[in-house]
Amino acid sequence: MAIFARLMQGVALGAVCALGLAAPLAAQDATADTVVASVNGTDITLGHMIVLRASLPEQYQQLPDDALFNGILEQLIQQTALEQSVADAITKRDTLALENDRRGYLSGVALQDVVSAAITDEALQAAYDARFKDAAPQTEYNASHILVAEEARAIELKAEIDGGADFAELAIANSTDGAAAGGGSLGWFGLGMMVKPFEDAVVAMQPGEVVGPLQTQFGWHLVKLNETRIAEAPPLDALREELAAEIEQATVEAHVKGLTDAATITRPGIGIDPALLRDQTLLDK
Incomplete structure (x- = not known):
């Protein structure tokens, strides 16, 4: 180009x-x-x-x-x-490269119509329904935390909270991570998005409750669960590209498998030393 x-x-x-x-x-x-x-x-x-x-x-x-x-x-x-x-000077290397280019181009042509025919509105809706129709409701959590390096400091801050101090104000003044500026707020998250000790604590809490100190690889945390909600399934349009990619991959795999299963394939190259892939001098013979 x-x-x-x-x-x-x-x-x-x-x-x-x-x-x-x-x-x-x-x-x-x-x-x-x-x-x-x-x-x-x-x-x-x-x-x-x-x-x-x-x-x-x-x-x-x-x-x-x-x-x-x-x-x-x-x-x-x-x-x-x-x-x-x-x-008049085409080498073996050139010929093989052209054959590979042709093979690659035509394999793409062979898949293009198959994939286009597979990705329909009906197929996208079916894939969406398969993912969410019978899925169990998922709980999301909104939590805040205060992160400090020392357990002793976390214990002191927990005593202040138990005594009526404002959690967000203590987070702004003491927390050592990026959430401090927002009062320690971590926003909404689902299972699998937080490290295990933190997630286990949040799942066991009631809204408004503060627990800790608990330790993770990041330090010592005081955790406040603000609220919970049942996550709604995202609209189909938000997942259209993702679902289309899944349909494409499944379609390609099935089509290629069908063709190769029906083809007569021999592999006389089995046993060749894999290191020969690096031998560029073979192209000059």
Whole structure:
């Protein structure tokens, strides 16, 4: 794409204007096989240009069609000339790389329609229902804490709280973590989001209760449970991309398995030393 970037930087207004001097081919007369240039007898078609344009990064997709046309055509002309310059010097390495590129591209083509057909609104709804329809209600917790380095200091602060001191004010003045500025508030969280000793304490508490000191790898905590709630399932739209990715993965795995199960596959390479993967000299033989 670096070649294309340099070409686009060099597309001058004069070149665009010159293109406009020729009578444009009517859209209804053009086909993918319409020849737009020829390099030593090798044709470059409108189809080649359309495919290349579709593969460009978004920043180039936004360029005006007339400027983009020139840049794409010049890139294809230069690539064709470069290709011809090494046509008689293709190495084994080059041939194998081209075979891998073709294999990779066509494998993507083979999956594209299968995946597109699988990701439907009905499939997304079914995946959503499977995840949440029979799921047990999940409790979420809203808690605050005061974190200090020494147990003795945590005990002193707990005595102050028991004596009526405000938890949030003590957190602002004493807690050593980032939640201190917010009065120690940790917001809402579900199971599995906090370290085990902290989570176990919160689950066993009643709203308004303060417990501690309890120790984690971060230090000594005083914990206040503010409130609890039953978490609602997120809307389908919030999970659409995630569910689509799951459907895609399952579809790809099933399709590939079906093809490979039905194929006649031999593996004569079993027993080859894996270290040979690093032997670049084999490509020169």
